[in-house]
Amino acid sequence: MPELPYEIWKDRINNEMNILNKSNLIEDESIKWHESNVEFWINIEALGFVQDHSKEGINLSPKKSHRIFLKLNRSFPYPGGIDFSWYSNIFHPNIHPVDIRTLNESGTGYICLNILKKWSRLSDLETSIKALKKLVENPNPDDPLNYDLCLKSAEYFKSHSIELLMNEFKSSDKEEEEEIDDILVVDD
Amino acid sequence: MNEKNDSIDIEVKNIDSIESDKYDRQKRIKGWDQNKIRNSKVMVIGAGATGNEVIKNLVLSGIGTITLIDYDFIDLSNLNRCVLFNSKSAEKNEYKADVIKEACRDINPEVKFITIKEDLNKVEKNIYEQNDVICSCLDNIEARLEANNYSYYFGIPFIDSGIDGYFGTVQAVYSKDKNSACLQCGISNKDLDLMWKKFSCTGKELNTEDGETVGKIASIITTTSIIGGIQSQQVLKFVLGIDYFKEYGIWDSQIGKPLIGKQLNYNGLTNSFKIIEKAKDPNCWICSFIKSNKKD
Numbered sequence: 422m423p424e425l426p427y428e429i430w431k432d433r434i435n436n437e438m439n440i441l442n443k444s445n446l447i448e449d450e451s452i453k454w455h456e457s458n459v460e461f462w463i464n465i466e467a468l469g470f471v472q473d474h475s476k477e478g479i480n481l482s483p484k485k486s487h488r489i490f491l492k493l494n495r496s497f498p499y500p501g502g503i504d505f506s507w508y509s510n511i512f513h514p515n516i517h518p519v520d521i522r523t524l525n526e527s528g529t530g531y532i533c534l535n536i537l538k539k540w541s542r543l544s545d546l547e548t549s550i551k552a553l554k555k556l557v558e559n560p561n562p563d564d565p566l567n568y569d570l571c572l573k574s575a576e577y578f579k580s581h582s583i584e585l586l587m588n589e590f591k592s593s594d595k596e597e598e599e600e601i602d603d604i605l606v607v608d609d
Numbered sequence: 610m611n612e613k614n615d616s617i618d619i620e621v622k623n624i625d626s627i628e629s630d631k632y633d634r635q636k637r638i639k640g641w642d643q644n645k646i647r648n649s650k651v652m653v654i655g656a657g658a659t660g661n662e663v664i665k666n667l668v669l670s671g672i673g674t675i676t677l678i679d680y681d682f683i684d685l686s687n688l689n690r691c692v693l694f695n696s697k698s699a700e701k702n703e704y705k706a707d708v709i710k711e712a713c714r715d716i717n718p719e720v721k722f723i724t725i726k727e728d729l730n731k732v733e734k735n736i737y738e739q740n741d742v743i744c745s746c747l748d749n750i751e752a753r754l755e756a757n758n759y760s761y762y763f764g765i766p767f768i769d770s771g772i773d774g775y776f777g778t779v780q781a782v783y784s785k786d787k788n789s790a791c792l793q794c795g796i797s798n799k800d801l802d803l804m805w806k807k808f809s810c811t812g813k814e815l816n817t818e819d820g821e822t823v824g825k826i827a828s829i830i831t832t833t834s835i836i837g838g839i840q841s842q843q844v845l846k847f848v849l850g851i852d853y854f855k856e857y858g859i860w861d862s863q864i865g866k867p868l869i870g871k872q873l874n875y876n877g878l879t880n881s882f883k884i885i886e887k888a889k890d891p892n893c894w895i896c897s898f899i900k901s902n903k904k905d
Binding site for chain 2: 425428433538540541542
């Protein structure tokens, strides 16, 4: 993959980080610049679910705040420049968190995000993170990641309507939802 | 009248040196300065068909130093279009760069030849600054963009070429000419998609959505030598005319303007050339950034 000269690369990333910082997504003092990449933590808000292990069977409870580790390598903004690692616990067919809380499986942090595969000239960090939020609220059980937890959640979301589930938890919560372009719908 | 006397004078004085000067004929071109050619440093990236032609032309013209970057070995299928290769080197599977260096020593021993047998993205980036002109004779878009990005950043003239059967293109990029579009300006989402597919799926040959196979393209020496000829002509124009441009902001009419911000397209089927203006992309990842930084 080609790369931008270091100075231009750094400028570009700084610009994109400033945009993210306007909505306070980046964790304070988490940014670490290296010669071949930059790393930082972000916190996003989106309605997702986690398993409630206190009861028997699959019981879900809502989880609105999520922590993600981001690494931008030197090929950014060319395709393959963003490496997301989903940290906090979540029950989702397309996300395999690091903090997994099951005994027989270790978390990888992998995210199956379509926008990273269909990278365009106008793609950037902001659109990728918007797509990530959209993914949390629109699980795609037809194309799960091949891990026990993700397969289990795929099965669950195939038989349970995500919309009903969402409405159940949303009704108690009157926060404004950000509108996201249809282009960002993740269906892969 | 004075002019006439002068020229006679020179001929009489240097009659021996003219006889023995191999550059005599090209020195007769108006605006030519062989010293500029001798002191110039040109980097050629890629030692394929076009690379062979370009290097042959530059070596014959007496370019001072040529740096060649190529990590590949010679294959039998190269021999239909590479003037500096031979069947022995193909049998032995030698490095392309080594064989070209050897062949160039026979053509013109005055040329200093540096070979770098490494992948372009592993080469130290200050190599761009150390050269006067960068010539890309590559077969893939990733390396082209890499060379474009760094050449543009360091303000070094960059000339790109491409071949496909009877068709060929040449385009020059020079960041000190404010109207110059760069290669990144013309990159489409389809190009990015293809780059990603190549990057993420290694091994097998890729097919685009149109069913074309990516990788090996059709190539013949006739098209290659036309395109290589035009490309090396651009190198000479930059070498001869860049001082004038830096001083006056325009190109010397005796040397002419290189194909900056333009793409020359050759169509061997219709025997025609077409020059297309390349527009600058205001959101380009490379040139828009350099411009905005300079303003600050």
